[in-house]
Amino acid sequence: MGIRETALEAYREALPALAASLVGGLLAGVVLGGMRAELRAVEGLLVLVPALLATRGNVYGSFGARVSTGLHQGLVEPRVRAGDERLRRAAVAALANGLLASGVAAVLAFLVLTLLGAPVAPLPVLVGVALTAGLLSGTALTVVVVLVVFAGYRRGHNPDTLVGPIVTTTGDVFGVLFLLIAVRVVLGVAGLLGGGG
Numbered sequence: 001m002g003i004r005e006t007a008l009e010a011y012r013e014a015l016p017a018l019a020a021s022l023v024g025g026l027l028a029g030v031v032l033g034g035m036r037a038e039l040r041a042v043e044g045l046l047v048l049v050p051a052l053l054a055t056r057g058n059v060y061g062s063f064g065a066r067v068s069t070g071l072h073q074g075l076v077e078p079r080v081r082a083g084d085e086r087l088r089r090a091a092v093a094a095l096a097n098g099l100l101a102s103g104v105a106a107v108l109a110f111l112v113l114t115l116l117g118a119p120v121a122p123l124p125v126l127v128g129v130a131l132t133a134g135l136l137s138g139t140a141l142t143v144v145v146v147l148v149v150f151a152g153y154r155r156g157h158n159p160d161t162l163v164g165p166i167v168t169t170t171g172d173v174f175g176v177l178f179l180l181i182a183v184r185v186v187l188g189v190a191g192l193l194g195g196g197g
Helices: 003-033 036-042 045-073 083-113 124-152 159-196
Strands: none
Touching: 003 159, 036 045, 036 159, 045 083, 045 124, 045 159, 083 124, 124 159
């Protein structure tokens, strides 16, 4: 296969995923633009958004790369099976890393904003939002990455080409959507606890 054919095949595989990534990014922007009330209610949340979205990309991009490598090496079968310990351990590690990174990002955002004298929500609220959003989006990302990479691999696509755009798109869309849900859940719980006191 020549250089031209290789380039055409790479574009053919990558363009649909990149187009989906573009649309997903725009959808995430629309959701974020509609979160004005939530961003006002949880001061400092806007500072945290880029860190949380970057965390999703880094952690679950690495997870997708591990799944892809496992497929190439024949260590992982391209189907979800209950007894696949290698895949289960990789998924649990990704989720744990995502939660840890989300919690650390919330604490750092709180400390930096406090040091700068900027208004910031109480630390338990920021951490609660980050962890709740991290758990929800991490679960969704794990499922989507595994299913799409497996489906693409079975259809003859290179999973390495799919991982980046899949994680970017899913991470942005689910990251912002679940951030919105997390803010409402944490504020609701805080309101119940405050009202009960």
